[in-house]
Amino acid sequence: MKLAVVGGGSTYTPELVDGFARLRDTLPIGELVLVDPAADRLEPVGALARRIFARQGHEGLVTTTSDLEAGVEGADAVLLQLRVGGQAARERDETWPLECGCVGQETTGAGGLAKALRTVPVVLDIAERVRRASPGAWIIDFTNPVGIVTRALLRAGHRAVGLCNVAIGFQRTFARLLDVTPDAVHLDHVGLNHLTWERGVRLGGPDGEDLLPKLLAEHGDAIAGDLRLPRELLDRLGVVPSYYLRYFYAHDEVVRELATKPSRASEVAAMERRLLEMYRDPALDEKPELLSRRGGAFYSDAAVDLAAALLGGAAPRRQVVNTYNRGTLPFLPDDAVIEVQAAVDGSGAAPLPVAEVDPLYAGLIGHVTAYEDLALEAALRGGRDRVFRALLAHPLIGQYDRAEGLTDRLIAHNREHLTWA
Incomplete structure (x- = not known):
């Protein structure tokens, strides 16, 4: 089995490689190819990947290019984990929205739209080249914003599934x-990528x-602390929201915090x-302990499970992924992309039935889906007006003067990545 990782020079990659080595019985890889144009990153990451395989007795070949x-070429699956513009672009995404009183974050709000505009055209170009070089390959997208990027891939007819580590993080917690054991925990996980709620935690399967x-009742304080949300809110809702919901439930508080401390991008760059x-x-x-602070916890386990299910030809596996809604x-x-x-x-991902969604969550899901529709159109077709419409539609923005100011800043800070600007 051959797997390729596009963006293989990422500092995330040793986490992925460690999972491939540990879980080789689940996903027997004969060749792992790390693909990245940045030789200064690819060389040390590739060398470490080979040492991790050797330490754990994995006989697979690790190559870089x-x-x-x-x-x-000839890959069975291709994992996408790229960041167009690097941490410098992320730094900008996290700062200029604050000038308009809006949250600065790499996947949520105006910064998330900027990332989508930079990323979607690049990913679609890569996917077309993958299709020509290896027509049967599955594309596993870990590139943010996962929901929008996965929808772009599916609309273009690619064999693609989106993956995020939020659900597997909750499962492990x-x-x-x-x-x-983690395998005993089944999550009633519903929503969109980075906009999800855990409505149930069942043992042994969906009927447990x-x-x-x-x-x-017993761990509410700890769970709320991890999410940086009030315990009272979790008790009133009776669910566990993803930590990205803090940008919605405590937006103004977050904006004040972000304005007074270094950006996450600067921390990650260091x-x-x-x-x-x-x-x-x-x-x-081996992967260093510092990598656990970089983010992406349990990404490797989720990626192995998904690739094994898509390539293994065995009975279907249950997993939280991003795929078409299909009712x-x-x-x-x-054709909305949901995370359930x-x-x-081997035929792909088919969403399982979901119990009726409370209007408190359904309303926000619908609102953000409408924004994602407009964001994808802006990414595919360009134009200042399409950017403005997407920003005006976002529930964290929604005021025309803010949308105008954010549009001007988004284009100014991303002009080198926008062919139409």
């Missing part, structure tokens, strides 16, 4: 609190006992420089 077509009330120094040490043959949430179009439990096998 800057040639996309050569790297993906709840399993630890309940003192059970729901232990979410027990978790909130961390990446340190990680790359560590990766260049020939004695290092699952009746208040959304069939799905049955995944």
Whole structure:
């Protein structure tokens, strides 16, 4: 089996490689190709990847290349984990929205739209080249904003599934609190990428006992602390929102915080420089502890599970992924991309039935879906008016003067990445 990772020079990659090595019985990889145009990153990451495989006794071949077509040729699956514009673009995404009193974040709000505009055309170009070099390959998208990017891929007819680590992070957390194995925990996870709620935590499958009330009663303070939301709110809702909901439920508080501290992008950039120094040490043959602070926890486990389900030809596996709605949430179009439990096998991901969604959540899901529709049109067709319409539609913006100011700033800070600007 051959897998290619586009964006293989990312500091995330050793987390992924560690999972491939640990879980080789689940996903037997014969060749892993790391593809990246940045040789200064690809070389140390690739060397560390080989040492991780060797330390764990994995016999697969790890190769590196800057040639996309050569790297993906004959691949069974291609993982996308790229960041157009790098951490410098992320730094801008997290700062200029604050000038208009809006949250600055890389996937949510105006910064998220900027990232989508930069990313969608690049990903679609890569996907077309993958299709020509390896027509049967599955594309697993970990590139943010995952929902919008996955929708672009599916609309273009690619064999694609979107993946995020939020659900598997909750699964691991709840399993630890309940003192059970992660596989025993089934989440009633519903929403859009980075806009989800855990409505149930069941043992043994979707029909098992729901232990979410027990978790909130016994561990509510810890869960709320991790989310940086009030315990009272979780008790009133009776659900566990993803931490991205804090940008909606406490928007003004977050804006005040962000205006008074260094950006997350600057922290990550410093961390990446340190990680790359560590990766260049020939004695290092495992992922360093510092990587756990970089983000992407359990990404490797989720990626292995998804790739194994898509390529293994076995019975469908249940996994939270991003895929077409297909009537699952009746208040959304069939071609909206949602994040729910799905049955995944060699034919792709089929969303599983979802219980009726409370209007408190359905309203926000519908609102953000409308924004994502407009964001995708802006990414595909360009134009200042389309950018303005997407910003005006976003529930965190919604005022014409803010949308005007954000439009001007978005275009000014991203002109080099926007062919139409």
